[in-house]
Amino acid sequence: MTSIWDRANRQLRDLAVYEPGKPIEETAHEIGAHPGEIIKLASNENVLGASPKAVAAMRAAIESAQLYPESSGVYLREAIARRLGLGSENIILGNGSNEIIEFIGHAFLDRGDEVIVPEYAFIAYKLIAQLFDARTIETPTANFQPDLQAMLSAITPKTKIIFIANPNNPTGFLIEQEKIDNFLTRVPDEVITVVDEAYFEFLDDPPNTLRHVSNGQNVVILRTFSKIHGLASLRVGYGIASRSLIEVLQKTRQPFNVNGIGQIGAIAALEDSEHVLQSKRIVDAGRAFLEEQFSAMKLKYIPSAGNFVFVNVGDGPTVFKKMLARKIIVRPLRGYNLPEWIRITVGTMEQNEKCIAVLKDVLS
Numbered sequence: 001m002t003s004i005w006d007r008a009n010r011q012l013r014d015l016a017v018y019e020p021g022k023p024i025e026e027t028a029h030e031i032g033a034h035p036g037e038i039i040k041l042a043s044n045e046n047v048l049g050a051s052p053k054a055v056a057a058m059r060a061a062i063e064s065a066q067l068y069p070e071s072s073g074v075y076l077r078e079a080i081a082r083r084l085g086l087g088s089e090n091i092i093l094g095n096g097s098n099e100i101i102e103f104i105g106h107a108f109l110d111r112g113d114e115v116i117v118p119e120y121a122f123i124a125y126k127l128i129a130q131l132f133d134a135r136t137i138e139t140p141t142a143n144f145q146p147d148l149q150a151m152l153s154a155i156t157p158k159t160k161i162i163f164i165a166n167p168n169n170p171t172g173f174l175i176e177q178e179k180i181d182n183f184l185t186r187v188p189d190e191v192i193t194v195v196d197e198a199y200f201e202f203l204d205d206p207p208n209t210l211r212h213v214s215n216g217q218n219v220v221i222l223r224t225f226s227k228i229h230g231l232a233s234l235r236v237g238y239g240i241a242s243r244s245l246i247e248v249l250q251k252t253r254q255p256f257n258v259n260g261i262g263q264i265g266a267i268a269a270l271e272d273s274e275h276v277l278q279s280k281r282i283v284d285a286g287r288a289f290l291e292e293q294f295s296a297m298k299l300k301y302i303p304s305a306g307n308f309v310f311v312n313v314g315d316g317p318t319v320f321k322k323m324l325a326r327k328i329i330v331r332p333l334r335g336y337n338l339p340e341w342i343r344i345t346v347g348t349m350e351q352n353e354k355c356i357a358v359l360k361d362v363l364s
């Protein structure tokens with residue numbers, strides 16, 4: 001009998017499934033604990049919770065759940081654009097910023113095209129490239145710092161897209177302003193560069209990449225409401241680019257791709273500067289604590305610019321399992337081929353202290 005796989009697009013056969021952070025409910029069930037006892041530090045979520053202003057706005061919005069949402073999210077796009085000093089025609093919304101990565105694939109990738117990413121880049125780029133049967137070229141890193149010159153040298157006539165997360169997940173490494181400027185100005189016009197800034201709001205002195213959009217370069221900047229705004233479950237992200245690039249991406253989008261409740265929550269979250277500030281403070285203090293502890297424990301880590309820390313624990317999968325049994329979910333990095341490393345999301349100080357105490361025990 002023939003298999004349905006023989007009829008499916010051939011590249012799907014070997015496409016890895018994205019492995020998300022282990023959910024709280026599933027963990028509680030597996031280890032026979034109450035969900036309230038589990039500490040999840042595995043998906044770079046906001047430990048402070050959602051913006052309270054967003055929650056209040058969404059409670060009211062749910063009363064109109066029978067109505068289709070604004071199709072392209074014009075009010076949210078206008079609100080984002082106002083903050084950035086751009087027009088709504090420079091913004092596209094996605095069902096999470098992940099969906100915009102897929103739009104970029106739909107718009108620009110064909111079988112045999114090439115996509116360049118630094119090794120250990122956020123894994124979604126590679127998965128989307130494969131979905132469109134494009135080839136991913138991974139360029140080297142030195143101590144997890146991308147070699148930008150190697151990325152430029154890897155460009156061929158087949159190169160369609162370059163992806164860079166800044167800071168990167170899972171490493172937390174940030175490319176500074178001068179280097180990213182120099183890089184973006186040297187990428188030829190035929191190649192689209194995607195700068196994924198999912199953790200932008202956690203940065204003290206964020207590189208300004210918007211200037212490259214304003215200069216008319218083929219750059220798409222990705223941002224999200226999933227991280228500092230605490231709306232990961234709502235799935236709202238956005239892309240920023242030139243008017244013509246956004247016009248192309250809009251063609252690839254299904255109508256109503258971002259739900260109306262999420263749109264309203266995101267508008268309120270943008271206004272909630274207090275929540276953003278407080279979330280950043282918690283992350284700044286918690287990340288300093290974790291990094292200090294890792295130093296004291298003589299564990300190698302990469303100084304992080306995000307709300308997570310990437311740390312070498314020797315045997316990542318075993319440490320993950322042992323910590324799980326102790327009700328703490330961290331992120332093993334099998335999919336990244338980094339078996340010695342785990343990624344730990346910064347929690348509340350109480351969660352961070354517990355996490356370190358358990359990690360010490362597990363490693364002793």
Ligand SMILES: Cc1ncc(COP(=O)(O)O)c(C=O)c1O
Pocket residue numbers: 043044095096097098099122165167168169196198223224225226232235236237
């Ligand atoms: C670098 C990076 N980009 C994109 C995303 C996806 O975010 P979203 O929830 O907006 O799809 C993540 C989530 O972990 C991320 O780390």
